[in-house]
Amino acid sequence: MGLTIYDIAKRAGVSASTVSRVINARPGIKKSTREKVERILRESNFSVSEAARGLVNQTSRMIGILVSDIRNQHHTEGAYMIEQHFRKKGYCSLLLNAGDTDEGRAESIKILSSRRVEAAVLIGSVFQSDAVRKAIEDYMPSIPVVFQNGFFDLQNVSSAIADEFSGTADAVRYLHKTGRRHIAYINSNDTPSNRKKVAGYEKAVRELGLGSIICIAEDTAEGSAETTEKLISSHPETDAIIYAVDLLAVGGARRLLDLGKRVPEDVAIIGTDNSPFSTISNPRLSTIDTKLYELSATCSSILEKAIENPSYTEHVVVKPSLVLRETT
Amino acid sequence: MGLTIYDIAKRAGVSASTVSRVINARPGIKKSTREKVERILRESNFSVSEAARGLVNQTSRMIGILVSDIRNQHHTEGAYMIEQHFRKKGYCSLLLNAGDTDEGRAESIKILSSRRVEAAVLIGSVFQSDAVRKAIEDYMPSIPVVFQNGFFDLQNVSSAIADEFSGTADAVRYLHKTGRRHIAYINSNDTPSNRKKVAGYEKAVRELGLGSIICIAEDTAEGSAETTEKLISSHPETDAIIYAVDLLAVGGARRLLDLGKRVPEDVAIIGTDNSPFSTISNPRLSTIDTKLYELSATCSSILEKAIENPSYTEHVVVKPSLVLRETT
């Protein structure tokens, strides 16, 4: 247990330097001694202490992944891609669920700093706050940081952002073009991302001279069903609803059907994210594809470049597109 | 950037020992010097190197979480709970997606060993293999390991297992009791967990004197729809189907409806896992609740005890229950 290179050195009858050299495949070791050391390494199931190694090399070979909650499907793609990608380069991923508060988020950044991660990824617009910005300035002022769906004006942080504003505006315009005149919006939690969606909705609706109706639903299918029912009873003229999240659209569609409305004939529905829910639901959801996969891949590739060249920075905006299925 | 306690010591006009003592809240430091050091620590945004600290203390304060793919909802609850729980104790979580091969799984265990994690959790029955067992014996022979939904006869590995065998058998018995006589099973990928489910199905069906029909579907809603359609056309007498995974049940239910079958009147359907899909789907799915949450909580609590007392070990079996909704 806990063999060190000194133990290996003793068993092989060489010095620790030599053991270190064969472990790191340094040239200039006699073939026979290299082979002997390798054999002993193998027979002993030796594994180098990355911590000790990191201390001398001034590297940790770790990257930090911050999400608010990994159980949220939306965070999972990015976390997966980053881990897979960097593991191949010998990096390990520290995953932190930062939670819903600024304290949790700032604390998480401190933790990553203590662990001396060589780079970090923030996944989700909820990290867009002054507290997080300050924590980065104070504790991660010089390692590459990539912000998935958010932006900080800091020279070490890159971003890959979904243009939810225009994605939502385009959805409104599409509904208008297909004859809808009473387009409502059902929002979820107040996040920077959702604010962009609502702003896009409001802009398009205003430009088209339509009225604006915005409701807020609890973030569950059932909550959305309730909200949808209230909306329809107070505004029976509603002929289209856009939802900030696919799951809400699923709940809403189901309730409309239960109320005897036809979807999409009476009420068209558009969700957001093109999540698995959108194809599983019945009827299948039309949705604003916010290109989560592309966003994650972009983060991963930015981070890769930034790891090579720590002053590298990039800002990418990904355009959503409308996916039409059975609810429009 | 990269301040050490020596830098802080210099700024405070004390020795590194003293700085270390105040960082670690050791007693016996004059109040005034403690306060001065604390102030400088704060003003400098100092954060201790956990790696260096770990080297001297012979601890890493890291725990390893192995999943085959974090994008799989099924792995996410356990990963979340472990991270949340141990972060409070000052631990960080290393998340590894081990992939679908024994090489990937064994490699992941080696990586965790290199990082000197103090404990590890394997999430998912797919880790049930000789290769993984051997990797644990070779590289983690003495740290606490908790296996979620699997078992190794090793003195350092605990387990929390869902009794999918009897869960599935009970579902068959329930269907029989409600008059179904042609109960089919639609399986997914070949995993230890799915093998237990199939075995439970076969046993119950045999005991009840019913025929056994087992199909294998691709692991998507669409794949399951196809398989379901084939099943129904070759065995039109089928009056109930159990699916190894909720998602497959959703796809199957939808196809049955499209084919003009009534659910549950013509064909009853039971999924497995009581996943979010089961309440979102239309109609809402009856399902075998494999108690994922309870399983994860159990792992977390076992691990907690094992961290305190490294020789602690526990084996828990969690009984699934049947959740009846609209498809039975």
Next chain:
DNA sequence: CTGAAAGCGCTTACAG
């Protein structure tokens, strides 16, 4: 109450 020294497990000039 405080500091100098040794040591955790490595790597890497520097000698030979």
Next chain:
DNA sequence: CTGAAAGCGCTTACAG
């Protein structure tokens, strides 16, 4: 081709 020594950033006896 190989080894002894120093040093990475900490903590903790040991002195004083």
